[in-house]
Amino acid sequence: MASLRRRVRAACAEAGILVEDRARLVLAVTLLAEPVLDRGGRVGLEAAVAGGVLTLGVRLPEPVSRLRAGALPQPGLATEDGSVTWQLVTGDRPIPVPADDDRASRQEMLALTSRADTLAREQRDLRDELAETNSGVLAMYVELEQRDEQLRHAHARIFQELEDALRPPPPAVPGLELGVRYSPTEPDSPTGGDLYDWFVLPDGRLHVTLVDAVGHGVASTRDALTVTHAIRTLALEGHPFQDLIAHTSRTLATIAPDLMATALLARIDPVTGHTRLANGGHPEPVLADASGGTRLLRPPVVGRGVGFPAPGSPCLVDVDLVPGATLLLYTDGLVESRKDITEGQDRLLEVARTHADHPAATLPREIVTRMHDIVVHADDTVLLAIRRPADPRLRT
Structure with a gap:
């Protein structure tokens, strides 16, 4: 699927197609091709420019109805032989597309x-x-x-x-089990400011970023994307972990002066289980140990998020993720559904304790369901679970 998207983008770049039109075309091709590729089928793609028009066609194993083709984000023309084609007016010059x-x-x-x-x-x-x-x-x-x-x-x-495309799936990290659950405010809510990012550093440690941008709708999504991208860039450049939140705030101050977001960072060694946490105004993570105990991981001094006065994480929290222990990182929507964050965190500690035997992949969904049994105050929710399995065979 990634290769197919790159070919569509390359054709649009050469033809000078505007980014907005390219985005709708990439999404339309994805919606048609992804189910076919998931089933092991084949998808053909042809593109040609003539007379100031880019003609791009996708050939599928089965015909697509004209109604469905016309309802795509970029409406296309379906034929009986299983092809869907689009025609877009070319631009005056090529428009580069990021390689990544x-x-x-x-x-x-x-x-x-x-x-x-x-x-x-x-x-x-x-x-x-x-x-x-x-x-x-x-x-x-x-x-x-x-x-x-x-x-x-x-x-x-x-x-x-x-x-969904921008929410990265759990990376493969030998020695760790990962799970995630995103629950929007409304089932048809378009976007929100609760986003996350996780990736493996060159030294093998797992880096996790969890962001909750102030605001609502697409503006908060844009701000959250800006923060997660900046933190990823600084982390991969090797900046000190403790300085990442403050450095990100300084970097974005002139680019997005109105941006405000809380941030929680985690750096986990899958071999030893040593974990460091940097908290910029975010709800405290929960550690569920192998013996069934649960506790909040509070720093001695509370930090402040990106865009806030005196941003940063002055005190880190260091903890060992022993075999069988689980770390839960979440946004405030998980614990504020009844408007009382203290009561919500107490309930979270109890729910995490009673459901600690669930697999890490399904644990976030189970916890969110239990925590949202009564919703007085609705808010976007993200919950990440990171477990160091007790079985040594799963850590190799």
Whole structure:
């Protein structure tokens, strides 16, 4: 699938296709091809430029209905032989595409979110104008609201696909078991500011970043992406772990002066289990040890997040993840569903203790379900589980 996306992007780059159009085309091809590739099928791709038009075609094992092809993020034309084609007007010159797939995906999502912001502003302005007209236009206003609702659902579906693509799956780390659960505020909520990133450093340690950006909707998603990308870059450049949050805040101060986000960082050695935590204004992680005990990992001095006054993590928390122990990292939506974060953290300690025998891959889903049995205050939720298995054979 990654190779197919790169070929689509390369064709768009050579033809000078705008980033927004390229994003919709990449997503449309993904929605058609991914199920086929997951089943072991084959997907063909052809692209040609002639007469100022890029023609791109995908050949699938089975025909696609015209209705489905027309409902794609970038509507296409389906034929009976299993092909779907798109035609886009070429630009004046090539438009480069980032070589890194993650950067290309982020660029495409930012283009779509920027367009969505523009559409939202235009729709608000139009509604204000219609509200000031006479009662004879009221019927038109109602119809516009209905179309606006349809558009919001369509955007939500597209943004959810993009967010899923930007939420990295658990990396393969010998000696550790990983699990994740993301629960949006609303089932059709398009985006949110709770994002995470995890990757293996050159020395074999696992780095985890969990961010909760202040705000709502696509703006908070953009801010969270900006923070996670900056932290990843600084971490891979070798900057000291303790300085990453403060360094990120200084770096982004001139680029995004209004950005504010809490951040929690973890650095875990899968061989020894030694774990370091840097907390910038984030809810404290939970450690569930092998004997069934649970506790919050509070730093002696509470740090502050990116964009806050005096940002950083002045005190790190060091803990040994012994065989059989599990580390839980989460955003505040997990413990504030009943509006009392202290009561929520007490419940989390109990739920983590009673469900410690669940596999790490399914533990986050089980905990989120239990914690959200009563929801008075809804908020986006991310829960990451990192376990050092007790069975030595699983740590090799």
